[in-house]
Amino acid sequence: MKTLVWVEHDGSAVKDATLSAVTAAALLGEVHLLVVGSGIDGVAKAAAEIAGVAKVHVADNAAFGHNLPENIAPLIADLMGHHDAFVVPATTNGKNIAPRVAALLDVMQISEIISVEGPKTFTRPIYAGNAIATVESTDAKLVITVRGTAFEKATATGGSAAVEAVSAGGDTGMSRFVGSEIAKSERPELTSAKIIVSGGRALGSAEKYQEVIVPLADKLGAALGASRAAVDAGYVPNDYQVGQTGKIVAPQIYFAIGISGAIQHLAGMKDSKVIVAINKDEDAPIFQVADMGLVGDLFTVVPELTAKL
Amino acid sequence: MKIIVPVKRVLDYNVKPRVKADGTGVDLANVKMSMNPFDEIGIEEAIRLKEKGVATEIVAVSVGPQKAQETLRTALAMGADRAILVQTDDDAEPLAIAKILKAICDAEAPGMVILGKQAIDGDNNQTGQMLAALTGWPQGTFASAVVVDGDHANVTREVDGGLETVALKLPAIVTTDLRLNEPRYASLPNIMKAKSKPMDMKTPADYGVDTTPRVKTVKVSEPPVRQAGIKVADVDTLVEKLKAMGVNA
Numbered sequence: 001m002k003t004l005v006w007v008e009h010d011g012s013a014v015k016d017a018t019l020s021a022v023t024a025a026a027l028l029g030e031v032h033l034l035v036v037g038s039g040i041d042g043v044a045k046a047a048a049e050i051a052g053v054a055k056v057h058v059a060d061n062a063a064f065g066h067n068l069p070e071n072i073a074p075l076i077a078d079l080m081g082h083h084d085a086f087v088v089p090a091t092t093n094g095k096n097i098a099p100r101v102a103a104l105l106d107v108m109q110i111s112e113i114i115s116v117e118g119p120k121t122f123t124r125p126i127y128a129g130n131a132i133a134t135v136e137s138t139d140a141k142l143v144i145t146v147r148g149t150a151f152e153k154a155t156a157t158g159g160s161a162a163v164e165a166v167s168a169g170g171d172t173g174m175s176r177f178v179g180s181e182i183a184k185s186e187r188p189e190l191t192s193a194k195i196i197v198s199g200g201r202a203l204g205s206a207e208k209y210q211e212v213i214v215p216l217a218d219k220l221g222a223a224l225g226a227s228r229a230a231v232d233a234g235y236v237p238n239d240y241q242v243g244q245t246g247k248i249v250a251p252q253i254y255f256a257i258g259i260s261g262a263i264q265h266l267a268g269m270k271d272s273k274v275i276v277a278i279n280k281d282e283d284a285p286i287f288q289v290a291d292m293g294l295v296g297d298l299f300t301v302v303p304e305l306t307a308k309l
Numbered sequence: 310m311k312i313i314v315p316v317k318r319v320l321d322y323n324v325k326p327r328v329k330a331d332g333t334g335v336d337l338a339n340v341k342m343s344m345n346p347f348d349e350i351g352i353e354e355a356i357r358l359k360e361k362g363v364a365t366e367i368v369a370v371s372v373g374p375q376k377a378q379e380t381l382r383t384a385l386a387m388g389a390d391r392a393i394l395v396q397t398d399d400d401a402e403p404l405a406i407a408k409i410l411k412a413i414c415d416a417e418a419p420g421m422v423i424l425g426k427q428a429i430d431g432d433n434n435q436t437g438q439m440l441a442a443l444t445g446w447p448q449g450t451f452a453s454a455v456v457v458d459g460d461h462a463n464v465t466r467e468v469d470g471g472l473e474t475v476a477l478k479l480p481a482i483v484t485t486d487l488r489l490n491e492p493r494y495a496s497l498p499n500i501m502k503a504k505s506k507p508m509d510m511k512t513p514a515d516y517g518v519d520t521t522p523r524v525k526t527v528k529v530s531e532p533p534v535r536q537a538g539i540k541v542a543d544v545d546t547l548v549e550k551l552k553a554m555g556v557n558a
Contacts, residue, residue: 068475069438070447092468096450099403099438108404108523111433121527126432127326131335134527174447175477178463182471220556238488239471245487253556263325270535274554291538294547304544309551
């Protein structure tokens with residue numbers, strides 16, 4: 001089986017989520033990558049170095065600059081004439097593009113797989129992770145999105161795949177990129193961080209989030225996260241949200257501070273290796289999943305922890 | 310401009326899903342069912358566009374069992390003008406639903422279709438994008454703001470790391486994210502009025518669509534249970550344990 005993995009990148013570097021998708025694709029067959037964008041020589045070079053990749057297809061066109069699915073999907077549907085499975089990291093870009101490709105191919109997509117059980121059989125969470133479905137495709141081709149936290153990352157170096165230019169497609173004129181507000185930060189990205197410090201509604205304000213959560217994260221070199229309640233209350237921007245409707249994370253250590261542990265939050269972080277919970281309510285559901293729990297007032301406990309680490 | 314809003318009847322988001330003992334699915338017998346929350350946001354957005362004078366008519370559509378009528382009545386009570394139920398007892402997949410919606414778009418010629426980004430049962434996140442592919446229309450997924458400007462819609466999207474805005478030529482497909490709006494509750498008089506609003510009854514065959522599933526569910530199981538760990542007495546103990554794990558500031 002020949003697979004085609006769509007490479008998520010920022011114009012200069014390959015994003016980590018791609019590496020997990022490569023691991024999943026390698027379980028199905030030969031791995032080909034597709035780098036789509038505008039001015040992407042550097043990304044193509046980096047992609048060719050990923051271990052286990054047989055070939056890199058590069059589609060460089062000004063119309064592909066902002067991942068507009070209207071322009072990219074027809075190109076991918078075309079390339080799928082020579083591939084059996086389209087494999088995509090389940091990022092917001094990946095989720096935007098993959099179903100558009102699937103419908104063009106008349107294939108029913110399988111979303112957010114967490115394991116490969118056979119050539120056409122996969123497991124995936126449903127009902128916000130409250131159940132796990134084992135599903136089998138009956139379509140001739142596969143279109144799959146891959147939950148990054150469920151697969152090890154392929155090694156980013158050591159490979160030497162052939163690079164081949166694809167000269168197809170262009171601007172359909174249907175859509176246009178207007179602008180973006182992407183938060184710039186020196187911190188590790190939430191979805192690939194080794195340590196995450198998350199704060200919840202118990203913080204009470206944006207100021208307290210800055211005063212209590214940020215110094216601990218600074219000290220640990222951790223990414224910052226939050227519960228939906230904290231995001232809805234305006235303590236932090238919405239891209240901090242960990243949970244079923246936010247980011248799905250699985251760091252080595254996850255600190256849940258002042259987070260009660262609603263189902264929707266647990267769905268986003270329960271695959272973390274070690275969960276540390278700090279909450280003053282000893283009956284909070286978060287303690288049922290925490291490896292280490294400390295019952296106490298976060299406003300005194302967290303600064304003490306920051307000082308003593 | 311006409312707006313079509315597809316809605317799905319799902320297990321209420323406050324109900325904890327229970328996996329059936331025989332592993333065939335999640336138990337939906339005798340539990341509260343409601344409109345998919347992301348679809349409620351879609352209905353609300355359509356109503357707001359109508360209140361601004363942008364939309365002229367809102368058509369709610371559901372593909373599902375007989376009981377999805379209740380979901381459509383909720384949409385009508387919130388403010389949709391009429392409804393179409395495409396009745397099937399198959400657990401219709403996103404691709405089949407997108408094909409039915411494509412046929413409805415051909416017949417109704419809407420200026421916009423607003424869908425929930427995903428249903429909270431299957432968590433597929435596919436139908437809107439698939440409908441966009443089948444109609445050949447542009448898509449603005451995971452929307453947190455929708456502004457119609459002449460023959461375009463500017464859609465602000467929630468993407469990894471922040472927000473992105475795209476300009477889409479109408480007709481266009483929009484899928485809703487959580488922060489697009491807060492849906493209203495239907496008032497009692499509007500619930501009464503909704504009972505007499507028109508609802509068309511159709512079947513997938515009327516649109517020439519086969520809803521036989523393409524993806525077979527082999528089994529459904531409980532997720533692995535995470536065991537609760539230990540409670541530590543104080544910060545010093547926690548620091549000690551963290552350092553033992555190799556955490557060093």
